[in-house]
Amino acid sequence: LKVRSMLDISFPPKEEDTSNGVAPKLGVEASIEHELKYRVSANNTDARPVKLYQSVAWSVHDRLVDAFDQTQAYWKEKDPKHIYYLSAEFLMGRTLTNAVNNLDLGGEYAEALKKYGADLETVATGELDAALGNGGLGRLAACFLDSMASLDLPGWGYGIRYRYGMFKQGVKDGLQVELPDYWLDNGNPWEIRRPETQFKVGFYGSLEDGKWVPGEEVIAEAYDVPIPGYKTKTCGNLRLWDALAPEEFDLEAFNAGDYSKAVEQKRRADGITAVLYPNDATEEGKELRLKQQFFFVSASLQDTIARYLEQHKDLAGLPDKACFQMNDTHPTIAVAELMRLLIDEHGLSYDDAWAITTKCVAYTNHTVMPEALEKWPVRVLAKLLPRHMQLIEQINSNWLDSITGHVTAKVEAELAASDAEKQKKAAAAAEERKAALVAAEAKGEEALAAAKKVVSEEEAAEEKPADKATLVEEKLKTYSIIQENQWTKGEMLVNMAYLAVVGSFAVNGVAAIHSEIIKTDIFPHFVEIFPERFQNKTNGVTLRRWLAYCNPELSALITEALGTDEWVRDATLLAKLKPFAEDAAFRARWREVKQQKKKALAERIREQTGYQVSTEPMYDIHVKRIHEYKRQYMNAISLIHRYKVLKEMTPEQRAKAVPRVVVFGGKAASAYYMAKKIVALILSIGETVNNDPEIGDLLKVVFLPNYNVSEAELIIPAAEISQHISTAGTEASGTSNMKFALNGALIIGTLDGANIEIGENTGFENLFIFGVKADEINKLREDRKNFSDYDPRYTAALQMVSSGVFGRPEYFEDLVASITDMNRGNDWFLLANDFASYMDAQDAIDELYRDQEEWTRRSIIYTASNGFFSSDRTIDQYAREIWNVQPTPQP
Numbered sequence: 001l002k003v004r005s006m007l008d009i010s011f012p013p014k015e016e017d018t019s020n021g022v023a024p025k026l027g028v029e030a031s032i033e034h035e036l037k038y039r040v041s042a043n044n045t046d047a048r049p050v051k052l053y054q055s056v057a058w059s060v061h062d063r064l065v066d067a068f069d070q071t072q073a074y075w076k077e078k079d080p081k082h083i084y085y086l087s088a089e090f091l092m093g094r095t096l097t098n099a100v101n102n103l104d105l106g107g108e109y110a111e112a113l114k115k116y117g118a119d120l121e122t123v124a125t126g127e128l129d130a131a132l133g134n135g136g137l138g139r140l141a142a143c144f145l146d147s148m149a150s151l152d153l154p155g156w157g158y159g160i161r162y163r164y165g166m167f168k169q170g171v172k173d174g175l176q177v178e179l180p181d182y183w184l185d186n187g188n189p190w191e192i193r194r195p196e197t198q199f200k201v202g203f204y205g206s207l208e209d210g211k212w213v214p215g216e217e218v219i220a221e222a223y224d225v226p227i228p229g230y231k232t233k234t235c236g237n238l239r240l241w242d243a244l245a246p247e248e249f250d251l252e253a254f255n256a257g258d259y260s261k262a263v264e265q266k267r268r269a270d271g272i273t274a275v276l277y278p279n280d281a282t283e284e285g286k287e288l289r290l291k292q293q294f295f296f297v298s299a300s301l302q303d304t305i306a307r308y309l310e311q312h313k314d315l316a317g318l319p320d321k322a323c324f325q326m327n328d329t330h331p332t333i334a335v336a337e338l339m340r341l342l343i344d345e346h347g348l349s350y351d352d353a354w355a356i357t358t359k360c361v362a363y364t365n366h367t368v369m370p371e372a373l374e375k376w377p378v379r380v381l382a383k384l385l386p387r388h389m390q391l392i393e394q395i396n397s398n399w400l401d402s403i404t405g406h407v408t409a410k411v412e413a414e415l416a417a418s419d420a421e422k423q424k425k426a427a428a429a430a431e432e433r434k435a436a437l438v439a440a441e442a443k444g445e446e447a448l449a450a451a452k453k454v455v456s457e458e459e460a461a462e463e464k465p466a467d468k469a470t471l472v473e474e475k476l477k478t479y480s481i482i483q484e485n486q487w488t489k490g491e492m493l494v495n496m497a498y499l500a501v502v503g504s505f506a507v508n509g510v511a512a513i514h515s516e517i518i519k520t521d522i523f524p525h526f527v528e529i530f531p532e533r534f535q536n537k538t539n540g541v542t543l544r545r546w547l548a549y550c551n552p553e554l555s556a557l558i559t560e561a562l563g564t565d566e567w568v569r570d571a572t573l574l575a576k577l578k579p580f581a582e583d584a585a586f587r588a589r590w591r592e593v594k595q596q597k598k599k600a601l602a603e604r605i606r607e608q609t610g611y612q613v614s615t616e617p618m619y620d621i622h623v624k625r626i627h628e629y630k631r632q633y634m635n636a637i638s639l640i641h642r643y644k645v646l647k648e649m650t651p652e653q654r655a656k657a658v659p660r661v662v663v664f665g666g667k668a669a670s671a672y673y674m675a676k677k678i679v680a681l682i683l684s685i686g687e688t689v690n691n692d693p694e695i696g697d698l699l700k701v702v703f704l705p706n707y708n709v710s711e712a713e714l715i716i717p718a719a720e721i722s723q724h725i726s727t728a729g730t731e732a733s734g735t736s737n738m739k740f741a742l743n744g745a746l747i748i749g750t751l752d753g754a755n756i757e758i759g760e761n762t763g764f765e766n767l768f769i770f771g772v773k774a775d776e777i778n779k780l781r782e783d784r785k786n787f788s789d790y791d792p793r794y795t796a797a798l799q800m801v802s803s804g805v806f807g808r809p810e811y812f813e814d815l816v817a818s819i820t821d822m823n824r825g826n827d828w829f830l831l832a833n834d835f836a837s838y839m840d841a842q843d844a845i846d847e848l849y850r851d852q853e854e855w856t857r858r859s860i861i862y863t864a865s866n867g868f869f870s871s872d873r874t875i876d877q878y879a880r881e882i883w884n885v886q887p888t889p890q891p
């Protein structure tokens, strides 16, 4: 739908070597000057850092646009199959450094900036993070875009242009506070608004003669964010949708119509793209969230189909040109919307539409936590999207029909097995009863009567043969996309993950263990029907942002050792670093770099928290979203113990202790009660420990506020040990573990998520692995111990919390109860079970740190061993094994 009228201008014919705009014709230096003067209107002398950043960004923008236009024109001409990555979240962080370096213009910009007495690194800090994501899932999408472009794969990301991203976290009175993140405050040079690309998206309304008549309509307007590949001409695209009220473009109707109604419509439209939901592992079930999901999915599908139809007639060919990867269940409504578009808008039959849909759509699962698996009430769906609910019902009924034969056979087999068993049992019981009667008869009348009574009761209680039809019906329910709410009887829910599995041709988990767990625990009955659909694609991270650019010092050292910087493109080359681990001179230089990065982090800690930390102690980092399953709480308890031990030591003993700076970072969802208390506890421990003169540099506990992509880029290179200590079986993969490993931080972790594969690559002997295994969890949860059986160190530490050593004992009361009280959480994430082995691992860390040569040797081994976790490898696997999309580089 081209809703905006276009002036009738004819453009001059394109030049051969397209050069869009003025700037690229200017050199870098001249273009920065041009932007400073005309775009941001700051003359050289009073160019504040933000203005200088803006000018540099606009200068880079123009170069990006060139690469973008050329790539997109080339792909249009070649018409290769495209991958469309549908994601409600893209956690991009800052763009400048990445863009400049991927375009291979680092040297030129550095040179040009000398004139202003600035370096690129400092200028880059003028940019606000684009935090359009919660955590790992959103950041993964961002890494994938970088890899797709770098591998020359024709692909776009599709998402939402939230005006407010992930909240800014502040600390006030020892508690987390949430502040709005208006990231567009200084303008955004990285996006291109496309008023000419708009689509209508409907909501509510009714079905009239089988046709959906929406009760509300909004306009989706495109913004394109160019995604430069690494040292390639390819520049991909992230298309983000903004919502406009229809009246905004139809001024006449606006004037003629009801003014207040028009304002209300605008408000409602604005609401759709206003803010990112800050929940990373619980579902809110809010209608607005479903609206957001449908909004971006519908616009993206309409957009793709429109572009397809510009070049092709028959939609039957769509699967040869387009694949939609659904990042978790958030875009799963795509299954129904693609069906609707094909049937209602393009006149295909249901069966043809289904054949196309199930060849175009694939689904990635990121969680096994039940509270994070989306289930929308039928009531909500039917109201917001009546036609889609009808289609989902049809999809479900066809699906159940298609498996009734399978389920019946299964029930019959089970019945046959249990019948044989039952008959055997019944015969034995009958024998016993007969014998009992004979024995009773011998004892006389009274005994016989009593025995007869028992026998007839037993016979009455004997199991009746099961009814096959009922059993089939019961079993079918477990396969059904539409299910009854197990908590609220009578309420029906649409299980979005089931819809995704039924509608997709491929389903994948994000680490080897996780991909197994989804097969055995989440979708076992679907695996029976289509085992070939289930795959693993172990996550990865882009080595550009997460090693080359965030740690240029270490990168230079690696490049020098390998004699090439090709490892940035081909991460397997990192393996060649292994022999250098044995070289003492190299190790010394490796340590020097780490010291430098620790210094930068210490400076940041001082700025943000006021704490002065030395750069001599071990830097121990625990950063990620705050969640009970991630067990920052267990770390906090261990630190209380460490503090207690240090306090009890003699001065001689203290002189021998291994000092640590422990840094936490991470946001707690604003409504996540326990997570916020965990943040408060860490802050309180820091307050006590860091101000204890007896402790000094032996232990510092820092909570660095507002952990985000840019903070991570500073923190990760400084880490010596990093913590990934989730209860086994709960963390799907984790991706910061990969970033830390690549930057030479050692890992303390459980056998969970990608930790396992990192262990396989690095050698488990080089990690500090502890804790129970995923397959022991269920049993352990059943027989949780009494508080009195706990490790005495653990009990004593909790006692210190309860007795107020860290202040506010009442405030922490239910946090303590959540792991000690049978009726109040009952230690669901098994902190008590893992505590002792966690402490052993911590002791082993201290021991190894005393031997700096061995520690550094291992650090190098980590970097050398983990090239596998490049997202280039992950994306290459997706492209070959799921998407069937080919690299299409420009000559």
Ligand code: T68
Pocket: 134, 135, 136, 137, 138, 140, 279, 280, 281, 282, 366, 367, 372, 510, 539, 731, 732, 733, 734, 735, 753
């Ligand atoms: C993460 N999931 C996994 N979810 O927890 C992590 N959820 O193990 C994995 O490495 C990562 O995905 C990438 O695969 C998330 O980050 C969310 O952020 C989220 C957001 C909204 C709703 C539910």
